[in-house]
Amino acid sequence: MSDTTLDSTPQPALDLSQDAPALTAALVDFPSVSGTEKPLADAIEQALRTLPHLRVDRHGNNVVARTELGRAERVVLAGHIDTVPIADNVPSRLDGDGVLWGCGTSDMKSGVAVQLRIAATVPEPNRDLTFVFYDNEEVAAHLNGLGHVADAHPDWLTGDFAVLLEPSDAEVEGGCQGTLRVHLRLQGERAHSARSWMGSNAIHAAAPVLARLAAYEPRRPVIDGLEYHEGLNAVGIEGGVATNVIPDECTVVVNYRYAPDRSMAEAEAHVREVFADCGVTEFVVADHTGGALPGLSHPAAAAFMAAVGGRARPKFGWTDVSRFSALGVPAVNYGPGDPLVAHKRDERVAVERITHCERRLYDWLTA
Numbered sequence: 296m297s298d299t300t301l302d303s304t305p306q307p308a309l310d311l312s313q314d315a316p317a318l319t320a321a322l323v324d325f326p327s328v329s330g331t332e333k334p335l336a337d338a339i340e341q342a343l344r345t346l347p348h349l350r351v352d353r354h355g356n357n358v359v360a361r362t363e364l365g366r367a368e369r370v371v372l373a374g375h376i377d378t379v380p381i382a383d384n385v386p387s388r389l390d391g392d393g394v395l396w397g398c399g400t401s402d403m404k405s406g407v408a409v410q411l412r413i414a415a416t417v418p419e420p421n422r423d424l425t426f427v428f429y430d431n432e433e434v435a436a437h438l439n440g441l442g443h444v445a446d447a448h449p450d451w452l453t454g455d456f457a458v459l460l461e462p463s464d465a466e467v468e469g470g471c472q473g474t475l476r477v478h479l480r481l482q483g484e485r486a487h488s489a490r491s492w493m494g495s496n497a498i499h500a501a502a503p504v505l506a507r508l509a510a511y512e513p514r515r516p517v518i519d520g521l522e523y524h525e526g527l528n529a530v531g532i533e534g535g536v537a538t539n540v541i542p543d544e545c546t547v548v549v550n551y552r553y554a555p556d557r558s559m560a561e562a563e564a565h566v567r568e569v570f571a572d573c574g575v576t577e578f579v580v581a582d583h584t585g586g587a588l589p590g591l592s593h594p595a596a597a598a599f600m601a602a603v604g605g606r607a608r609p610k611f612g613w614t615d616v617s618r619f620s621a622l623g624v625p626a627v628n629y630g631p632g633d634p635l636v637a638h639k640r641d642e643r644v645a646v647e648r649i650t651h652c653e654r655r656l657y658d659w660l661t662a
Contacts (some may be wrong), residue, residue: 309342311415315408315653316395316646322376322404323387323397329377329438332356332430336376339428342411348418349426352451356430357440359451360414366423368595370660371457371624373441373615374407375432382640393646400644401632406460409631409653413660420660422595425454432615436584441615445622456595457619458656462632465648465655467603468610469521469589469627471617475551475562476530479504479570480577485536485543494541498534501545503573505529508549511569516554519589521609523554527569548581552611555586555620587617590625602659603629 309321327335336356343351349360356376378399387397395405407428414426429440436442445452461468481501486494513525527549534545553562562585567578590596591607600607607627610616612634616626631648 309338309411311342311411315405315412315649318408318411319400319405319644319649320387320389320395320397322408323385323395323399326381326385327377327399328380329431329434332377336428336430339376339411343414343426346415346418349414352448354444354447355440357444358428359444359448360426362420362424364419364423366421368456369423369425369454370595371425371427371452371454371619372410372413372460372656373427373429373457374403374410374460374630375430375440375615376407376428377430377433378402378404379433379638384640384642389646394643395646396641396643398642401462401634401642402637403461403630403632405632405644405649406462406630406652409460409649409656412653413656417657417660421662422660424660425452427452439615441618445618449622452619452622452624454624456590456593456599457616457624457626458599459614459616459619459626459628460630460652461614461628462630462634462637463628464633465629465631465651466605467600467607467627467629469519469591469607470555470587470620471610471614471628472523472525472552472612473555473557473559473562473586473617474582474584474613475553475559475566475580476582477549477551477566478577478579478581479547479549479575480579481545481547481574482576483541483543483545486541488539488541491541494543497542497545500574501532501534501547504547504570504575507569507573514554516556518554518556519591521589521591521607523609524611525554526552527566553586555588557586559583559585584613585617585621586613587620587626589627590620591627593625596625596627599627599659602662603655
């Protein structure tokens with residue numbers, strides 16, 4: 296049953312008989328900037344409810360549809376339906392070179408279109424399927440719809456393997472990195488800049504922190520055959536009171552992107568150790584989200600790789616595969632979009648990539 300009552304306001308219908316590129320264009324032309332996804336969630340729910348082989352549930356603006364065929368395995372196909380703010384790049388535009396342009400083409404309405412096509416065209420898959428369409432991925436983590444579904448209905452996300460159709464340029468990207476952001480605060484003593492020796496410059500005190508960062512050699516661990524490349528970098532610095540005052544405080548913001556073989560506690564301990572003798576007076580964790588192991592050793596993952604072909608790559612960055620990992624579901628990223636053009640004004644996707652991903656998933660789920 297749905298957690299919400301369907302809005303009686305007529306909404307544009309989604310035609311799931313369209314091919315995946317045309318459906319991508321229709322989704323792009325259906326604006327859904329984070330926080331405004333309800334009309335699109337309504338349209339997705341209505342379209343899925345016309346498919347008799349699916350059970351459809353809804354929580355907020357998150358729609359989950361499932362087959363219930365009693366197969367030996369269950370696979371989850373998931374994607375977010377929101378986009379970053381539109382940058383004069385809607386409606387969509389298809390050029391003569393087979394490239395579709397527009398907000399969300401890459402991240403990740405082309406992936407959502409593939410999900411919808413599989414839902415419509417594979418009524419009797421060789422594995423039971425769960426389709427998850429969720430909101431608010433592009434904004435603060437506490438708003439993330441997949442997280443809300445996991446909290447309220449974890450059973451809706453049960454599976455043996457998950458594929459997140461995030462942009463990966465039609466290549467499998469295993470797991471994801473964890474990300475830790477900390478504020479390193481250094482103290483000094485104010486004084487008039489004409490008599491600087493009467494104080495202690497907190498910005499100067501940041502020098503050991505910056506030197507440690509410049510000399511840092513990141514790990515490159517190999518996990519499930521994938522080499523992850525960590526990074527520890529200053530991403531911000533703040534200090535200073537006035538141009539005639541010696542500053543008494545400076546904050547260096549550091550971001551640690553770490554491989555998924557480290558736990559969150561281990562990652563934080565490592566960063567504390569790196570700066571232990573740098574004069575830091577306060578270590579404040581501003582944001583922290585753990586990574587996800589690739590899970591490529593799982594039999595379902597092996598079958599997936601055999602079906603889609605190519606070689607798996609490590610995921611540099613964080614995605615919601617981490618949430619599936621936390622639920623005990625191994626997951627990979629695999630979608631038609633190019634991550635290098637996501638969020639850009641000239642965001643785009645090659646039509647060939649969309650049809651390629653759909654064909655590979657169809658073959659995997661019907662072979």
